[in-house]
Amino acid sequence: AGSPLLDRHHVPFAPNVIDKLQNIPGVIGINPVRAVFHDVNGRRAQISSIDTKIYFDQSKEKGRSRQVIEGPDPIGSTALLDKQRVIISENMANIHKLSAGDSIKLDTPSGAQSFEVYAVVVDYSYDQGWMMMDRKWYGSLWQDDKIDGVDLFFDDKTNHESIVRTVRERLGATQSLFVTLHDDLRKELSSVAKSVFAYAKAPELITLLVAIMGVIGTMLAAVIDRIREIGMLRAIGATRRQVVVSLVVEAGFLGLAASVCGVIAGVPQGYIFLKVIGTATSGWNLAYGFPTDTAVRMTLFVVGAAAFAGFFPGRRAASMDVKEALAYE
DSSP states (O other), X not given: OOSSSSSTTOXXXXXGGGGGXXXXXXXXXXXXXXXXXXXXXXXXXXXXXXXXXXXXXXXXXXTOOOOEEESOSSOOTTHHHHTTEEEEEHHHHHHHTXXXXXXXXXXXXXXXXXXEEEEEEOOOSOTTOEEEEEHXXXXXXXXXXXXXXXXXXXXXXXXXXXXXXXXXXXXXXXXXXXXXXXXXXXXXXXXXXHHHHGGGHHHXXXXXHHHHHHHHHHHHHHHHHTHHHHHHHHHTTOOHHHHHHHHHHHHHHHHHHHHHHHHHHHHHHHHHIIIIIIHHHHOOOOOOOOOHHHHHHHHHHHXXXXXXXXXXXXXXXXXXXXXXXXXXX
């Protein structure tokens, strides 16, 4: 309710919504989700309480098990149900210096409770730490039965859109809820991620414009310094076109050299930002991947822009009078 995503705009709702989702053809699992923030050792972490048996059974069925860093792999479907256990994200383990088998103490309305860290997994839900526990423990200890969302698992033969229509028909009259397919959710998250990095486009454009002006200035200075040389080339038979091409190629080479230097300088900076600053800030140990497509695209773009910038000084050089150029000192 309130948002198609479990974000700061969403609104919890009563658990009786689940009753209206029973016996929908094609739905093989219904999993209520409660996502709340909780103070852990002075830092805010997210708790996700779900029906872990349904979650792990369906994850195994669909071949989408979580990537386990520490602890049993795969995670048993009743592991978090049998005892007070949680699985935590890698960044939470790094921030709080926790490992599989350790205990974590949480303050609840029922008093301080100790939970065993059953496993450490890869998860990017929250940058200050995330943990998953079974809804059984959260409901009894926090005395909270509200729901933030419901995950519906489909069988492979059912038309997903028809299930979405059925859900909307059952809930539309009494509940103003968003119904979002997983693929649509993935697209929405991808769009959000792209929007976050969109701010980088403006500095890129400004930097490129400054670079083009720099190339034009450099090539104009080169033409002035080599007026006599250009006059000699013209005197021994070089055409105006050849003079222009030579200066355009020279400008393009400057752009290529700048791109290579940029890549050489950027790779270690990016790696340090990701592995040192990023890990210290969020605890996430993100894998480094060199952006080959971006590097090639930007190199071609910079070389092309530099060559274009060299065209104007080249045209000026080609238009010189040969006799005046030879007499220039």
